[in-house]
Amino acid sequence: MMQAEFPQESKATGEFRRQVSAFRRQVRADGSTPYRADANRYHLYVSSACPWAHRAILVRKLKKLEDVIGMTIVDPIRDQRGWAFTADADPVNGFRFLQEAYYKTDKDWDGRVTVPVLWDKLTGEIVNNESSEIMRMLNSEFDEFGDAQLNLYPAAYAKKIDGLNQWIYETVNNGVYRAGFATTQSAYEQAAIPLFESLKKLDQVLSQQRYLLANRITEADWRLFTTLVRFDPVYHCHFKCNWNRLVDFPNLWAYVRDLYQQPGVAETVDFDQIKRHYFITHRTINPTGIVPVGPNIDFEEPHGRG
Ligand SMILES: N[C@@H](CCC(=O)N[C@@H](CS)C(=O)NCC(=O)O)C(=O)O
Missing domain, CATH: 1.20.1050.10 (Glutathione S-transferase Yfyf (Class Pi); Chain A, domain 2)
Known part of the structure; x- marks a missing residue:
């Protein structure tokens, strides 16, 4: 059988079985967990290419939390060492690879290093690396600091x-x-x-x-x-x-x-990074690493809805 892009997540039948996100601690506005919501305490590590990380980028933007939760974008193209910081240096920990965040949180980490990551500057560890939960926390727990009018999960x-x-x-x-x-x-x-x-x-x-x-x-x-x-x-x-x-x-x-x-949404979408990430990084799928020129479509075209 062909080599899978992520062998640890490939079953004998050739199916891709996504690993379960490991870090599931919860930030709470009321301090009911050790992770109280606060300005400048948390930091996001994201990739502009990744649809899961994009969820966190979007909610941070829509809830007007850009001055409250810092964010660093990893390089779109990665090798076997995983996500790296070169274009955008990591201002919080000076990490060169995102795997350092995982090892600092769990020295025996042996899973795949994924984005997004919500990092706690106070305890120096990953709070959560599950995008669906990060979305919910940004939506509801930071209202003291962001746009409390917007609720994406009423x-x-x-x-x-x-x-x-x-x-x-x-x-x-x-x-x-x-x-x-x-x-x-x-x-x-x-x-x-x-x-x-x-x-x-x-x-x-x-x-x-x-x-x-x-x-x-x-x-x-x-x-x-x-x-x-x-x-x-x-x-x-x-x-x-x-x-x-x-x-x-x-x-x-x-x-x-x-x-x-x-x-605010268009500025969260980086088609250049999106295309370069997938086509250049997944060499089992696209061995030449050639990035297609298309498609010639226009997201700014009037939508005519509503
Ligand atoms: N369950 C995770 C999945 C995140 C995920 O798989 N992210 C991908 C990027 S799209 C990743 O970091 N992959 C690791 C890699 O490509 O090395 C979530 O939704 O937060």
């Missing part, structure tokens, strides 16, 4: 959002990776087919309403956005998600442009 909609997140995560957010990192035909098809079934369903839902929860943008939209914005530039070609392009779904394509054009 209690009244929590069940609905959780329900959407579950199937969208499995078939879309993680579905593109399960297709792209599959090393057998059947593992690939088991991911690619449900992915396009979900996109078709989402296109249908979004023909009736502007956002996933009618008229209000929530966490569920931003989680979907970070995958969809990468779809035609990367997943369609690199991960072989090519039954359709995103632009072939009229509602989904306009929906992504609508989200992209929300204030």
